[in-house]
Amino acid sequence: MRGIFIGVGIALVLLLVLGVGVVAQDTFSDQTQEENLIVSGSPESIADEQVKDYVEDFVEKRGIESQDVSGVYEVDFENLPKEVNIENVGDHNLAIYEVNYNDAGEEQKIFVVSYSVEKLAAQGDIIISQDKRQFLSFGFSGKMKDSSFLKTATGVDGSLDQGYVMMRAGSITGVSTNLKVVGAGIGQLDLVVYKNGNAIGFGNTLITETIGVKKDYDVQSKGSVTFEPGDVISVYLGAKGLGVWEDVITMVEITTTN
Numbered sequence: 001m002r003g004i005f006i007g008v009g010i011a012l013v014l015l016l017v018l019g020v021g022v023v024a025q026d027t028f029s030d031q032t033q034e035e036n037l038i039v040s041g042s043p044e045s046i047a048d049e050q051v052k053d054y055v056e057d058f059v060e061k062r063g064i065e066s067q068d069v070s071g072v073y074e075v076d077f078e079n080l081p082k083e084v085n086i087e088n089v090g091d092h093n094l095a096i097y098e099v100n101y102n103d104a105g106e107e108q109k110i111f112v113v114s115y116s117v118e119k120l121a122a123q124g125d126i127i128i129s130q131d132k133r134q135f136l137s138f139g140f141s142g143k144m145k146d147s148s149f150l151k152t153a154t155g156v157d158g159s160l161d162q163g164y165v166m167m168r169a170g171s172i173t174g175v176s177t178n179l180k181v182v183g184a185g186i187g188q189l190d191l192v193v194y195k196n197g198n199a200i201g202f203g204n205t206l207i208t209e210t211i212g213v214k215k216d217y218d219v220q221s222k223g224s225v226t227f228e229p230g231d232v233i234s235v236y237l238g239a240k241g242l243g244v245w246e247d248v249i250t251m252v253e254i255t256t257t258n
Helices: 033-040 049-060 117-123
Strands: 009-013 017-027 069-074 094-103 106-115 132-144 170-183 187-195 198-207 212-219 232-241 244-256
Touching: 049 069, 049 094, 049 106, 132 232, 170 187, 170 198, 187 244, 198 212, 232 244
Parallel strands: none
Antiparallel strands: 009 017, 017 106, 069 094, 094 106, 132 244, 170 212, 170 244, 187 198, 187 232
16 A cells, blocks of 8 residues: 545536545556456546546646546446445435556556535535625714714715615614714714614624723624515614714615625
């Protein structure tokens, strides 16, 4: 036995192979090439030349030149070679490829384990969904000392009715605020996110007792506060007590799945 290679990778090739790992390597010292083909299946097992090329490219990155490869065959899960020992792993979404190659005149073989997207698709198990995050910008340039809705990035004042109109369904997952207190006083500022004119109970709180830059941020799980297309999102700054502040920057994070 020349050695054992263990590795994991992730790739996508024509929606056929996802994730590859080289898991075993051995010689043909106790098994002839003909016997090996019976165990591993015929060359026709690799119906797509793209898959064969991909597997060869993968092993080439591990020091095996493509010109030394004599064959790439898909392994039969019902008749695994003795070199492959997979425990507690079902074969439902796996594909194993055997790569035969020549190393200094000596026949070698290496096995590549892969998640098969082709098998997953056939089972109807594939759900490709990736969350998308966007940020809604609100703020106010200049000094403030009273409660007010913040302006949108276009400079338009927000209100119970005006704000950003949602185009997709999603969730409000975060809010952050940065501002400068220029007149200290006992009190606090509550930055509250509104949906369709109703406070959703999610936002930031800043204390105005000391002069200086203040910041706060909060996040919540997707699905905690949801919205639908057409809903309007705005932000209200509620002032309690004393204090003067300026240059408010608030960002609301929204998360959608499409």
